[in-house]
Amino acid sequence: MKRVLALMLTALLIAGCSSIAFVQHAWQGQREVMALSVPIVDLLESPNTDPALKVRLAEALTARRFASESLSLPDNQSYTRYSALPRPYALWNLFVAPELSLKPVQHCYLFTGCLAYKGYFSREAVEAAAQHWQRQGMDVFIGDIPAYSTLGWYDDPLLSSMLHGDDDFVALTLFHELAHQRFYLKDDTAFNESFANFVGQEGLRQWRASKGLAPPDPALARQQAEFNALVMATRERLHAVYASDLPETATRSAKDKEFAQLRSDYTQWRDERWNGSTRFDGWFAGELNNASLLPFGLYDYWVPAFAMLFEQTGREWLAFYQAVERIGRLAPVDREAVLQWLLQAAPTDQWLISSDQSKKIRETGWTDDHP
Numbered sequence: 001m002k003r004v005l006a007l008m009l010t011a012l013l014i015a016g017c018s019s020i021a022f023v024q025h026a027w028q029g030q031r032e033v034m035a036l037s038v039p040i041v042d043l044l045e046s047p048n049t050d051p052a053l054k055v056r057l058a059e060a061l062t063a064r065r066f067a068s069e070s071l072s073l074p075d076n077q078s079y080t081r082y083s084a085l086p087r088p089y090a091l092w093n094l095f096v097a098p099e100l101s102l103k104p105v106q107h108c109y110l111f112t113g114c115l116a117y118k119g120y121f122s123r124e125a126v127e128a129a130a131q132h133w134q135r136q137g138m139d140v141f142i143g144d145i146p147a148y149s150t151l152g153w154y155d156d157p158l159l160s161s162m163l164h165g166d167d168d169f170v171a172l173t174l175f176h177e178l179a180h181q182r183f184y185l186k187d188d189t190a191f192n193e194s195f196a197n198f199v200g201q202e203g204l205r206q207w208r209a210s211k212g213l214a215p216p217d218p219a220l221a222r223q224q225a226e227f228n229a230l231v232m233a234t235r236e237r238l239h240a241v242y243a244s245d246l247p248e249t250a251t252r253s254a255k256d257k258e259f260a261q262l263r264s265d266y267t268q269w270r271d272e273r274w275n276g277s278t279r280f281d282g283w284f285a286g287e288l289n290n291a292s293l294l295p296f297g298l299y300d301y302w303v304p305a306f307a308m309l310f311e312q313t314g315r316e317w318l319a320f321y322q323a324v325e326r327i328g329r330l331a332p333v334d335r336e337a338v339l340q341w342l343l344q345a346a347p348t349d350q351w352l353i354s355s356d357q358s359k360k361i362r363e364t365g366w367t368d369d370h371p
Contacts, residue, residue: 022118025120025121025122025125026119026121028121029091029120029121029122030121030150030154032121033083033085033090033157033159034083034154034157036083036084036085036157037081037082037083037157038081038082038083039080039081039082040057040060040061040080040081040082040158041061041080043057043082044057044058044061053163056163056167056170057082057158059167059170059171060079060158060167060170060171060174061080063167063170063171063174063175063207064078064079064080064174066171066207066210067174067175067178067203070206070207070210070317071175071178071199071203071206071317072182072317072318072321073175073178073179073181073182073199073203074152074178074181074182076152076155076181077155078152078154078155078156078157078177078178078181079156079157079158079174079177079178080155080158081155081157081158082157082158082159082160083157083158083159083160084160085159085160085161087122087123087161088144088161088164089144089145089146089161090121090145090146090147090148090159090161090162091119091120091121091145091148092119092120092122092123092126092142092143092144092145093117093118093119093120093126093142093143093145094117094118094119094120094126094129094130094133094140094141094142094143095116095117095140095141095142095143095291095292095294095295096133096138096139096140096291097138097139097289097290097291097294098137098138098139098290099137099138099139099252099290100242100248100251100252100255100290101242101290102235102238102239102242102290102293102294102297104116104117104291104294105133105138112151112184112186113185113186113187113188114186114187115189116189116294116298117143117189117294117295117298119145119148126142127142130142138291139289139290139291139292140289140291141286141287141289141291141292141294141295143295146159146161146162146164146165146173147159147161147162147173147176147177148177149177149178149180149181151180151181151184152181156177158170158174168204168208168216171203171204171207172200172201172203172204173200175199175200175203175204175207176196176197176199176200177196178199179195179196179199179200180192180196182199182321183195183321183324183325183328185328188332188335189298190297190298190299190301190302191302191328191335191339193298193299194298194299194300194301194302194303194305194306195302195306195324197299197300197303198303198306198307198310199306201221201303202307202310204216223274223277223279226269226273227266227269227279227280228296228300230262230265230266230269231262231293231296232296232297232300232301234258234259234261234262234293235293235296235297237258238255238258238290238293241254241255241258259288259289262288263284263288266280266284302339302343304342304343304346305339305340305342305343305346306324306342307346308342308343308345308346309323309324309327309342312342327339
């Protein structure tokens, strides 16, 4: 590990002083997370552990075992320790985009490749970085992050910030983060996050079924999908605006109109389509700009494609991961072509695939010969 850290530091030294400051910040933050970690089994055996916390930790350990035994996710020490953090979130991700573009500012590192966001372990640090970019005329968005993956370089602990959600959220998050350890593709954030999101969502359905529970409420899943579609439609219209030959003043005006339309559409959908649900009000409470739209294309876009691939590989996890790895080895243009083919073949509601549909999908599955 010392050799790995030395290589990371060397790469960042080449990049300049700002990178040196960031790697020091990241190293100190990660060191704190690991120093706070305690074996969960010790906490379960200790009479000093809060009984309510014991229940949550025991459930998390059960989900952790399920991840390896039933989902073929890495079987290691990750999420067998617990860190009580002195802050509400594990870290904060900063997204940055130009004022008149939806192309994210990329942050590149030696082992992870280029990412469309940058994570900070303190709110003060991320706000200072955001102000730096704003002074350059850029749009910024700060996302609260309850968990993250070190891609297997460390045995990632269960974090107190993960327990703000219910047991389903903890299980889904474990499956998502372990999926990053199972497969990670440098320089393709959308691929990685969509893959992990699918594993988390499908893993949660199987986890609940193993306990004799009904699947997650399909109405909530449909509402999330509709919300994502609403935001993505705004992104597509903004793409067209930014690609046009309009003068900058007119482009800014068109941008403002699109975000105003998004707020108006959301209010109508919330009140009429979602029965007044305030589930997404928090996101709309903040500033809407190019950067705030970035996570949607990164985390969700290819999820239906991976759902389709899972069906085509017979719902067998190892076969699915092998297919993901084959797609990951393709050249970027070929990889996107395969994912687009899967996306177009996916049912409109990929989470409600019937048994007959599933059989037909498997009979016409993706292979290396597909475009």
